[in-house]
Amino acid sequence: MRAYRMAAALAVLAALLFSTGSGLPFAAAEAPYNRAYYESRGEVVWEVPGNEKLVALTFDDGPDPEDTPRILELLKRYGARATFFVMGKKAVQHPDIVRREALEGHEVANHTFSHLVLRRSVPSGRIREEIVATQEAVAAATGQAPQLFRPPEGVFDPHVLEVIKREGLQTIMWSWHQDTHDWSRPGVNRIVKTVLGHIRNGDIILMHDYVHGPTQTVDALARILPKLTDEGYRFVTVSELLNRSRLVDKNND
Numbered sequence: 051m052r053a054y055r056m057a058a059a060l061a062v063l064a065a066l067l068f069s070t071g072s073g074l075p076f077a078a079a080e081a082p083y084n085r086a087y088y089e090s091r092g093e094v095v096w097e098v099p100g101n102e103k104l105v106a107l108t109f110d111d112g113p114d115p116e117d118t119p120r121i122l123e124l125l126k127r128y129g130a131r132a133t134f135f136v137m138g139k140k141a142v143q144h145p146d147i148v149r150r151e152a153l154e155g156h157e158v159a160n161h162t163f164s165h166l167v168l169r170r171s172v173p174s175g176r177i178r179e180e181i182v183a184t185q186e187a188v189a190a191a192t193g194q195a196p197q198l199f200r201p202p203e204g205v206f207d208p209h210v211l212e213v214i215k216r217e218g219l220q221t222i223m224w225s226w227h228q229d230t231h232d233w234s235r236p237g238v239n240r241i242v243k244t245v246l247g248h249i250r251n252g253d254i255i256l257m258h259d260y261v262h263g264p265t266q267t268v269d270a271l272a273r274i275l276p277k278l279t280d281e282g283y284r285f286v287t288v289s290e291l292l293n294r295s296r297l298v299d300k301n302n303d
């Protein structure tokens with residue numbers, strides 16, 4: 051035990067010695083793969099801040115034959131556009147709902163075929179299968195393959211991103227202050243409060259059009275849509291949000 055502690059203490063000391071001073075290669079190798087790293091490279095998007103009052107509602111894990119049509123009805127009532135990160139498996143089962151999403155002006159995006167969490171141990175070939183099968187399912191339903199991808203549970207690493215990029219997809223997460231946790235059914239009030247209490251221009255709001263058990267998302271949305279509309283916000287797809295910001299960047303050049 052004593053020997054182990056001594057070894058551990060030496061390891062800490064060695065780490066301190068090597069990480070100080072001008073040990074640049076060492077520090078570079080240790081560069082953390084954090085949000086700032088991915089954002090600065092444009093590899094992953096969490097939100098798109100800007101001057102316009104635009105927000106992107108996103109719905110994961112559908113299409114669901116009960117919840118998705120109810121959400122589509124609400125969105126239509128408020129002239130709101132949203133982005134649906136669909137599971138390929140469900141898109142195959144309900145192509146009519148996916149088609150309706152696209153026809154009504156929403157964006158259909160890729161959330162893997164079977165909601166596989168893309169941990170480091172998943173081989174590239176398996177990740178690619180999940181992505182390609184979903185691209186094909188959506189294209190079969192809508193005539194157009196998705197451009198955006200959201201990894202299940204938000205889990206990814208550089209290896210996963212390489213595969214996603216090779217398939218020509220942009221990875222989209224969500225604003226950390228707009229994680230409604232609606233999947234855990236925290237109560238309609240809680241979902242509404244999370245969104246309205248933290249709203250900022252360019253937010254990407256995370257919700258689900260499939261949850262395990264009776265949904266609270268629809269009732270929450272019925273309160274969120276009129277309130278934010280009154281406050282002057284417009285609901286756009288994630289791609290529109292990205293394009294608007296690129297346009298602004300260009301104009302400022």
Ligand SMILES: [Zn+2]
Pocket residue numbers: 110111161165202203
């Ligand atoms: Zn999901």
